[in-house]
Amino acid sequence: MQYQSQAVAKPYFITAIALFGGQILFGLVLGLQYVVGDFLFPAIPFNVARMVHTNLLVVWLLFGFMGAAYYLVPEEAERELVSPKLAILNFWVFLIAGVLTILGYLLVPYAKLAEMTGNHLLPTMGREFLEQPTITKIGIVIVALVFLYNIGFTILKGRKTVINTILLLGLVGLAGLWLFSFYNPDNLVLDKFYWWWVVHLWVEGVWELILGSILAFVLIKVTGVDREVIDKWLYVIIAAALITGIIGTGHHYYWIGTPGYWQWWGSVFSAMEPIPFFMMTIFAFNMVNRRRRSHPNRAATLWALGCAVMGFLGAGVWGFLHTLAPVNYYTHGTQITAAHGHMAFYGAYAMIVITIISYAMPVLRGIGDANDNRSQVVEMWGFWLMTVAMVFITLFLTGAGILQVWLQRAADDPLPFMVAQEKVAIFYWLREVAGLVFLVGFVLYVASFFIARPARVAEGAPDAVPSPAG
Amino acid sequence: MSGRFSQTTARNVFYGGSAFFILLLLALTFDTSRALPERDNRHNLTEQVALGKSVWERNNCIGCHTLMGEGAYFAPELGNVYERRGPDFIKAWMKAMPTNAPGRRQMPQFNLGEEELDALIEFLKWTNAIDDENWPPNIQG
């Protein structure tokens, strides 16, 4: 570790992984409820399990982003964090607020939770992904401000690099757009319109800045390629992301009461949204192929390459699949959407967080530049099992989705929703099996931390290491 | 990347491009706000409809259902349920839950009062009348 204060990243990373585990378990509950409809009913109705699943996802990614910032900003800015103590305090506040919120979902009926937390004073609850009680939302604002103060001043007082500037821009955007979660007008059309300013402008806007800067940081470290080269790529990628993604918001404005011209704006611009994800793939492979050194942490390099590929597949390819208005007319709100949501979130954001964790953890734990070979092999098994399982989850949901569209929306004699669901149940069973494989991959991934030992010198020596790119 | 395309150019494209498209989004948002009154049926947005939306949110219906195609994909689309089923069916349905049919997907009993139920139905009626470019493709949602 070059700077002592980087150590604050560790609890953030550990928490991220723990919450990821919780997310997977609730995913498996949901998957089972799809086919065994009364499983755990009425103790944990589907909507409750779903809130836990998706909110845990977002929260662990936020823990991951914060940990990433605390780890890489001191190194980039070449100085200690302004206040490591504040970072630890903030960690506990965020963790406790998060745990209380999840317990609230699980222990009291949602309507009761709304009442207990004074939702009527400023109603913001009951909307997808924004289910948190208003007081939790306010808590998130406070946590974000404290975090931005800490990171922002560290950068201001230190060296300003392209990487830490872009990261900061992304984080400020993340916090700023969150404020739209407080706007919940009675008019459903307006409510939905601005809801997407949080959800879409996050994942297809400012989060791509965070993704790009973390990826660039790790690539510099593991490849030793010149910063100038990496910086230019980073600018081009995020330029493409925002130029396409901002107006690309229109792909959510086709059928919610907004004017018909959005079908043009949304289709044209979102059709170009795969470009930045494609460039990330080219970028990552290019840098690894031009590497100046063989970094001993092959697992981290594998995650970085995997992230670039899976992000492109999930967001780029599966996004494009249903983004043109005439297609979306039929696929809107079906299992096709779920297929895309899973692979995109896993490929782009779960994997970038795991990439930085994989790179940073051996350093944070004082193990060295990398774990020993055995631990890395187990970690790579985790990588392959989780990634291949996610590919299959996506394929099975896509199969279910195509049939659903056919049976319920396109056939001459369309079937009712529930009848169509029963006909595609086999795909849901297969998805659940793939989900179990994903869980096995996760267990191996976690196990790799417990068996990690320092790498023997011979293992870390250049050229003794097989290339991760194969 | 070729040497002629400098990092400064890349940076300027990023800042300039982003600023331009943010402004374009704001302009389109402005135009949308002007066009919405014709489409979103707001002259029928009564107190009762607003209460209905609140009932919808407080009970997290979106956690199982889609509404105009957004939400969860576990249970039927409700943006057009008013047209598909009608007010009496919906009211009876809400009171009859859960079905407790073994193995079938379950919807909880929310114990709503008459006033809340009527408001909820008004909200679904109002939603059904929004001009959403003829989505969904058919009555099944």
Ligand code: HEM
């Ligand atoms: C990493 C980036 C991305 C993530 C994490 C992501 C995630 C998601 C999620 C979770 C949804 C479902 C939202 C809901 O519940 O209503 C969604 C919807 C959608 N996404 Fe993405 N997405 C990404 C990138 C893209 C890209 C690049 C495209 C286009 C090329 C795209 C096209 C769409 C479309 C058209 C929908 C609406 C689906 C519908 O009509 O039901 N997404 N995305």
Ligand code: HEM
């Ligand atoms: C491992 C097994 C998993 C299973 C069985 C599973 C299952 C599910 C189910 C049934 C839903 C609700 C779909 C609906 O609304 O009807 C869901 C939603 C979601 N899950 Fe998972 N999940 C798993 C893992 C993951 C992972 C690893 C991620 C991302 C890293 C993820 C991200 C999401 C997202 C973003 C949504 C919301 C989708 C949308 O609104 O379109 N899930 N999941």
Ligand SMILES: [Fe+2]
């Ligand atoms: Fe989007």
